[in-house]
Amino acid sequence: MSEAKRYEGSCHCGKVRYQVSTALEQVISCNCSICSRAGWLLTFVPAADFELLSGESDIADYRFHTKKIAHKFCTTCGIRPFAYGKNPDGSDVRAINVRCLDGVDLDALTITKVDGRSF
Numbered sequence: 001m002s003e004a005k006r007y008e009g010s011c012h013c014g015k016v017r018y019q020v021s022t023a024l025e026q027v028i029s030c031n032c033s034i035c036s037r038a039g040w041l042l043t044f045v046p047a048a049d050f051e052l053l054s055g056e057s058d059i060a061d062y063r064f065h066t067k068k069i070a071h072k073f074c075t076t077c078g079i080r081p082f083a084y085g086k087n088p089d090g091s092d093v094r095a096i097n098v099r100c101l102d103g104v105d106l107d108a109l110t111i112t113k114v115d116g117r118s119f
Helices: 033-038
Strands: 005-010 017-022 027-030 042-046 050-054 059-062 070-074 082-086 092-097 111-114
Touching: 017 042, 017 092, 027 033
Parallel strands: 027 111
Antiparallel strands: 005 017, 017 050, 027 042, 042 092, 059 070, 070 082, 082 092
């Protein structure tokens, strides 16, 4: 198991900034309607490993289907850097768009495809 590293991430315009601790061991590419259109590469972390640094007033959310996941986006540039949701056990989780993290070599990641369309 890799050791977790602290990353900073942001939307495109930089109004929304955050920090997250993750090992990036499991990165998924989901083919559901929203992930495929937005180009998400996802990793999931407990809410305690995520900190919003700036832009709380610049964030809106979009919910669809079961409306359980709050897909957050910047109201200025429209980029979707993360989402809020719950694990099956009810604990709070953050879905992180790995493409929005600073200093990540996407080509070095092992990406698992997930058939989200079938959920």
